[in-house]
Amino acid sequence: MSPTDDRVGVPNDRIPHDRVRDDYTCDLAVVGGGPAGVAGALTAALRGLSVVLVDSGARLGGQYFRHPPGAARGGTPGLDRFLRQARALGERAEVLLGHQVWTVTRDGDRLTVHCRTPDGRTVAIRCRDLLIATGAHDRPLPFPGWDLPGVLTAGGAQALLKGNGVVAGGRVVVAGTGPFLLPVATGLAGAGAEVLGVFEANGGLGLARHPVLAAGKAGEAAGYGLAMARHRVPYRTHQAVIAAHGERELEAVTVARLDADWNVLATRELACDTLAVGYGFVPQIELGVELGCETRQDADGMPVLAVDDRQRTTARGVWAAGEPVGVGGRYLAELEGRIAGLAVAGVPVPGVLARRRRRLRAFGEALHHAYPVKPGWQGWLRDDTLVCRCEEVPVARVRAALELGATDARSVKLLARPGMGWCQGRICGYAVACLAGESPRPPRRPIAQPISLGALAELDLDFDTP
Amino acid sequence: MTFQITIDGRAVPVEPGQTIGAALHAAGVRAWRTTRFGGRPRGLFCGIGVCFDCLITVNGRPPERACLLEARPGDEVTTA
Numbered sequence: 001m002s003p004t005d006d007r008v009g010v011p012n013d014r015i016p017h018d019r020v021r022d023d024y025t026c027d028l029a030v031v032g033g034g035p036a037g038v039a040g041a042l043t044a045a046l047r048g049l050s051v052v053l054v055d056s057g058a059r060l061g062g063q064y065f066r067h068p069p070g071a072a073r074g075g076t077p078g079l080d081r082f083l084r085q086a087r088a089l090g091e092r093a094e095v096l097l098g099h100q101v102w103t104v105t106r107d108g109d110r111l112t113v114h115c116r117t118p119d120g121r122t123v124a125i126r127c128r129d130l131l132i133a134t135g136a137h138d139r140p141l142p143f144p145g146w147d148l149p150g151v152l153t154a155g156g157a158q159a160l161l162k163g164n165g166v167v168a169g170g171r172v173v174v175a176g177t178g179p180f181l182l183p184v185a186t187g188l189a190g191a192g193a194e195v196l197g198v199f200e201a202n203g204g205l206g207l208a209r210h211p212v213l214a215a216g217k218a219g220e221a222a223g224y225g226l227a228m229a230r231h232r233v234p235y236r237t238h239q240a241v242i243a244a245h246g247e248r249e250l251e252a253v254t255v256a257r258l259d260a261d262w263n264v265l266a267t268r269e270l271a272c273d274t275l276a277v278g279y280g281f282v283p284q285i286e287l288g289v290e291l292g293c294e295t296r297q298d299a300d301g302m303p304v305l306a307v308d309d310r311q312r313t314t315a316r317g318v319w320a321a322g323e324p325v326g327v328g329g330r331y332l333a334e335l336e337g338r339i340a341g342l343a344v345a346g347v348p349v350p351g352v353l354a355r356r357r358r359r360l361r362a363f364g365e366a367l368h369h370a371y372p373v374k375p376g377w378q379g380w381l382r383d384d385t386l387v388c389r390c391e392e393v394p395v396a397r398v399r400a401a402l403e404l405g406a407t408d409a410r411s412v413k414l415l416a417r418p419g420m421g422w423c424q425g426r427i428c429g430y431a432v433a434c435l436a437g438e439s440p441r442p443p444r445r446p447i448a449q450p451i452s453l454g455a456l457a458e459l460d461l462d463f464d465t466p
Numbered sequence: 467m468t469f470q471i472t473i474d475g476r477a478v479p480v481e482p483g484q485t486i487g488a489a490l491h492a493a494g495v496r497a498w499r500t501t502r503f504g505g506r507p508r509g510l511f512c513g514i515g516v517c518f519d520c521l522i523t524v525n526g527r528p529p530e531r532a533c534l535l536e537a538r539p540g541d542e543v544t545t546a
Contacts, residue, residue: 056515056534057534058483058536063514068481068483069482069483070482070483137514138516147506147508147511147519148507149496149507149509149510150496151511152510152511152512152513153511153512153517155512155513155514156510156513156533157513158513159513159514159533160488160491160510160513163483163485163488164481164483164484164485164488164489164492165481166484166488166489166491166492167492248497248507249497249507389511390517390518392501392502392503392506421518422518422521426517427511427512427516427517
């Protein structure tokens with residue numbers, strides 16, 4: 001081990017030395033460097049607020065605007081504009097990359113954002129206002145063989161391509177539900193993969209009447225349609241991948257034709273080396289939940305942070321924008337970031353922004369209704385199918401916990417351990433809630449990222465001990 | 467400029483800015499650890515730092531998420 005090799009996530013030399021310091025004090029701290037966070041931070045900074053933005057990635061962009069280092073290559077619509085915003089932000093605010101936020105504490109009117117730095121130190125950002133713009137991650141469903149290498153989330157395949165220039169595989173199957181499957185499939189096909197098909201579990205309308213069209217986004221929908229046709233990628237509705245097969249890696253999948261509730265009607269096998277699969281998204285809301293923000297259930301069943309028309313949560317000084325208040329895509333995320341930035345700066349929000357926000361929010365909810373998760377997926381499971389990948393908890397152990405009297409996801413977790421591993425239930429939480437027969441509850445993760453006990457001990461926290 | 471890292475002594479090419487996980491996956495190395503109980507192979511899954519499936523040992527340091535850790539020339543990956 002080299003003594004100079006002290007990075008965690010990001011090479012240390014990416015941070016200029018004059019900006020390495022342990023504590024910051026500002027008006028507004030923003031967590032998340034995607035479209036919502038950057039728009040919010042820039043808007044507030046342009047109104048004269050002192051702003052610190054923190055992101056765990058090596059570069060700004062979040063998931064949608066993930067890009068390789070250096071000159072941005074084309075491909076992601078809107079990336080040039082985002083990068084101009086990011087540069088403008090860098091001139092007006094502190095941008096801390098490779099910083100993982102593990103908790104936020106409150107002391108009266110002041111909030112403190114606690115981060116772990118690239119070299120393992122802790123950094124505290126003291127602020128009056130906090131904007132939560134932490135985005136979302138894929139919502140996977142378990143199925144036999146889903147833990148085989150070669151099975152990736154749709155977002156994971158996209159991150160490989162956008163951030164690393166790596167095509168996830170040679171013969172690729174894309175499956176799940178929702179409009180996000182289209183850019184994933186066309187991106188992979190355009191980069192040289194043989195995409196054997198997009199299997200959309202919902203939808204009887206097909207690509208020609210895709211809801212993206214109904215929203216007046218004809219250009220976007222036509223673009224995907226053309227790209228799918230050019231690369232001869234079949235788009236099959238009411239079909240899903242219900243099993244993955246292979247010895248040490250993925251070798252084939254079982255594709256099923258489904259009824260409206262996702263029960264299996266007929267199956268066939270398809271040889272492939274890669275599967276990109278996703279059933280919607282999980283908004284990342286734990287920082288808000290720990291600060292006491294009220295939540296609401298979004299149309300896709302997920303708990304999200306409740307906000308007013310200025311993006312203010314129910315906790316004093318805490319604002320939220322983008323997917324944590326309901327998955328709606330990058331246009332809505334950027335708009336909500338701007339609204340939050342104005343509101344934090346005490347500037348009235350123009351009516352045109354408010355109306356546009358309502359329209360985009362309604363579109364997001366319409367997509368949730370068009371692409372629900374139907375209960376039939378539970379019939380794809382076998383007794384030995386892992387539900388929790390971290391703790392390797394199979395379906396049989398979850399069902400045994402339910403038979404023992406567990407009546408909700410929390411008691412299933414205590415009896416059978418799903419969600420007790422490294423990912424803290426982020427991956428299996430939705431599935432465990434469904435198996436327990438309830439809607440997913442707001443996640444409780446007092447420590448949102450792994451930190452060392454030393455870093456925890458450095459923190460001067462007053463715990464009330466009896 | 468392309469550079470190299472190694473996994474158990476085998477050379478793997480890397481483009482600047484790529485993560486360790488992306489470089490390994492691109493080189494056809496799709497699994498680099500096995501699970502504690504079932505001994506199942508694991509590599510990338512979520513690809514964005516959420517699932518922790520891709521934990522990896524680089525230069526003898528405690529395990530990190532391969533999907534987040536940017537590769538540096540000469541990095542030595544070891545599998546158990």
